Amino acid sequence: MSYFDENQHPHTGPRRSRRGLVAAAALVPVGLAGWLIWQGAGGSAAPGPAAASTPASTGQASTEQAAGKPGDEGPAASPSPTTSATRSAPAERPGAKGPLAGKVIVVDPGHNPGNFRHPSEINKLVNIGTNRKECDTTGTATRSGYREADFTLDVSRRLRTLLEEQGATVTFTHENDRPFGPCIDERARFGNEAEADAVISVHADGSATGNRGFHVILPALVKGGAADTSKIVGPSRDLGERIAGHFLRRTGSAPSNYVGGGTGLDVRKDLGGLNLSTVPKVFIECGNMQDAEDAALLTSPGWRQKAAQGMADGIGSYLRQ
Template structure:
């Protein structure tokens, strides 16, 4: 009877090193001789060699958040009143103090609070967030510099967070402003799509679209420097009307601010496809 002798086959395993380049690694070899002619029974019972697998990490995504106004603006009227470029051949004031509720809750405090919540929600999901201002006690930056901060980044989206101050009776609800007319490619379809996704997200969260401006929660604007100067998909979210009692109640509440933040962050994740 012919005897079959056991054979040890050296198997190469490819693993990924720290730098992501394949590194060859070999299992211990007991017999350096590789013999062919292993009988079918032995071959069928042998386990297949391990196969190296690699996982790809999604590329980093940058989103710029622009909390409207600043807490120190009111104390520096000359500085924020100076004219700066506003795009489309126009100039505009460096910044403004923003509006406030009838009870005195200021827009700059609202935008700062909500923006921080959005930032944290995005960071948990692995998004890199760039803020246009670092606190709520400073002055500015001017509207042109805010746009420049976004343009210098590799932003997939730029969102300015505001609240409106319409004095019209019964005016309430949110709206999302987008560039119109578009002055470059990013201001066209990408910005309109961003505005639409945010509009839909706020609607799903239970917020009503504005009944006094725009159409179905969207408003094309050609007078906002942050939109005119942007080279990235960019929108302004006016979360509600601070002069309306019902809107003001939501804008000033902890629950309301958290709901706005979750809706905005969730919509942004939808926009970037994550």
């Protein structure tokens, strides 16, 4: 997703060299701008990035390729014609065994492959607690046409498999089973109504060429209207730090060189999917689809498996403590 609030994080070129970050990420455990990313990763050296491969899916390119819309987030809103906004909490998987048995995890694949066919619906404004924003966006895409919405579904499905193998109950906000959406407010309600132990919203960014790396978005302290994140700020940070550390370790990707000051973390108060959440929740931007080097990773099935494993490791670390 091209998630930027242009007033906070304008799309600019990289602010510093990535070379030093790669060395730090791949070779030695270091503190990144005061955040001990290696605490979550266990201090082990990161494997090198997977080799690039051809895109697993091309499809029609997103209508918001590079810049998207400010605040593009992929959480939730009014129900589509095929889905109710009210859902009962997911039942625990019968006979589930493993370290995550009894835990409920909601995975939110950013955007929807059909969003571009429904511009009027996804441009409808919804309440995000403190103000109003578009229901959803189309997301971004690589220059070869591999869409963010296809990427997020693929990684989310891989992540579900890994978490279920550990006994967790995993539900999705959608699985390309509806024509568009869900909107950002509905996506947030999904995790709340499921009483999820953790929620992760999976994305890829659409920033300027040369901007590389991953970052995890954490909720800021927000109180206003329907938004009150006071109870989830701390747990969400713990969840996000663990995911970032394990993601670095598994993928070998360095933290973003254009947002987060090298920490791999970004605190936001303008995303409805976080503002409206009452359970621990984070977003992850796995890389920049508009940069050729990042795109080569994002289109690699092998790298996507590593990305899913890093997320699963981080979520598991958070839930097992």
